[in-house]
Amino acid sequence: MVSEYALGLGIALLCAVLVFAALSREWDDLHRLLLVDLVEIPSLAIVALVGTDLAEALILPGLVVGIAEMLALSQIYLLKEGLQERPEGRLRIEVIEKADAPVILSLVLVCYGIVLSGFTGGGIAALGMIFLFMAKGAREPHELLETAAGISWAVWIGAFFVFMFAPQYWLLAVLAAGFGILIKVMVKLSLVGGMWGKPHD
Amino acid sequence: MLAELLLAVVYGLLLLGIHRKVIARIQKRPGPPIWQEVLHILKFSFKTTWVPATASGVLFVGVVIIAIAIWTAALLVVIAGGSLMILFGIYMLHKIVEHGFGLSSGSPYGKFGGVRSVISAASEIPLFVSVSVIALFTGTLMIDEIVAFEGANGPLLLLAPPAAIAMYLVILSKMPFGPFSIVESKELVSGYKTEHFGIWRAGLEVCNGLKTFVLLNAFVLVFIGALPLWLLLLLMLAILVSLSFVCALTPMLSPFDSVTVQMIITGLMLVYAIVVWVMI
């Protein structure tokens, strides 16, 4: 009887072999870039197969590094192909731009996100902010948001040090970590709404 | 320890001089005197020296210091009977040194030398195979324990001849005027050394003397065993002369062929390592 883990591993490795076969046959750079993104998925599957809390902790950094490489490669692709044009148009709905509703709706979402805290909370609060930015057609202050993200990340890391060196203050550390990741995820996701258009105009 | 260091520098340079002499005699040339490399150091150290205007100064000078330092470290590892892994690491790092020499000056000749050194990266893998086969046979990588193993079971040269051949080829690929010395072939003036003149070049030659001594010494220690000093030096000389014969009788390969041949050798060595691993 084959164990479930071995079966899963076999299937994931088979997928990996398929992707690599495709990668070796493909010569168009853009398509290869897309295929490489597909390589990430079986690799995450292999990590996920571990099936413990640790696996969850391992997937996140793996995913982050993968996405970082992906972004860097896409940027180089744009540079080397000389593709400089970016979409100019934005969502412009005058009714929404003038109304108060988006403000209220996003306020509700942000408040609910803060109540939830952590990853999910960050996601929901970010949704509210994205909605606000898109509806108002506003340009968010990138530098300010980046600074906020950086500080909250430092808070998150600091919380981990509290866990390691002063475990008796765990409640404080949990709160700090939850708050840190909330702000971090919120800010990072809300940048997605503002990444269009000319950079730094 | 200081005595060994000085001996290594002088004897290594002497070996390189003998290398040139033997090659010359095989090719029916008179050849330079055998202490030519020692004279070279003296000559270069008495030249006016500066750092080229286009060079990346810190790297240009720093790489000379690093070159001498890593091979001093390698010699100390061999003397102390330390880990073969460290020796292997230092050997691979010599590639970075060549790269640094070539690229730091901005000269196209040096750059080509450095890039050629980088593309012949396959030449290190036989050493790794040799190291891992030794580990499989003796169960250790510390040189003194390997020597003790040989005292009990006979020299590794007889137990694992292909590993010895692999290391021999590794030493060959670092010898000047050999089939694989594309990094300093004459169409690149002097390859990666082109722009290092005066005392920088003298420092590099000190490193070369040390390197030759360390590699040959490690070969004798690892594959034959502990010997009295005079016999060790004699055996090193014998191995060097055999290397000189190979260098004198083979043409320098083109960069492409050199890399291809090194890749084929690497492939064969890997197959051998797998066979040994399965058998033991």
Next chain:
Amino acid sequence: MMARKQKMAILALLSGSVCLLAGVLHTIGTFDLVAAGIVLIIAFPAFVLSLFALWMAGEHAGDIPFMGY
């Protein structure tokens, strides 16, 4: 401002005596091989280069300037 020759002489003397000291201390058994080795790895390249530089350093300023390519 010290002359280049003098600077190199000091450096060579210093690194040379450090090398010698490490070697001697190792021989009489005060230093173990690792400690002496680390000292030697740092001091020996410095000694070699400063010694070479000492030989040819001009006693007064005014090297031939490099004119560029």
Next chain:
Amino acid sequence: MIELEGAPLFTLEFGDILVYFTPYTASLFLLALLFTAIVVLSRPERQVEILFGTDACYAKDTSIEELRFRRFMSIACGLATMGAMVSGDVFDYTLFTALVGVTNVGIVAAVKSRHVQNAAFQYGIVALAGTLPLFGGAAIVVASTGTLSILRLAGGTAPGAPLLAKALLTLGVMGEGMAPFYAAKAEMFRAPGAPYVIMCSLSSLLIFLRVIEVVLVI
């Protein structure tokens, strides 16, 4: 472990995450540190180009902006390499290795030469594909032995890692810039800025030297 490379000199544990030095990894760490220091201190060289068929030659200058970005990337690469040298658990090691891959692309990405950018892109594809065997190898190690700590795996208290995991780890590191996959990387060395470019080859060399140690002891 003790037979292979000498006893650990220093160990620092944060639960599962640990940092340790053996004589071998300590020497590799010091080299990474040394070259990072050179990157910090050194200015890039001015590459001299010859106009083909003529006697004319000219020296290229590197703009300050490009210099800053590439120096930052090289320092990041040096830090990632140092991290890979000292980290005592397999997953952190693979993470740092993947980071070396990203920063290597970054080091040459700012160079305004089509050849270099093309090479960087091709290398990036290989490096990104290499993360699958890397993370996969680490995941198989933890799934089959229950621990990621190299010291515990080497000490014999945990069952040895399967051969598949070791092979995948080695393959992944080779994908980040070693021998057969090196072809994608060679053109990157056309780029001017020797101290930075050297970081590319030094980092992949050092992580390769480290993976040999990891694979032999676990």
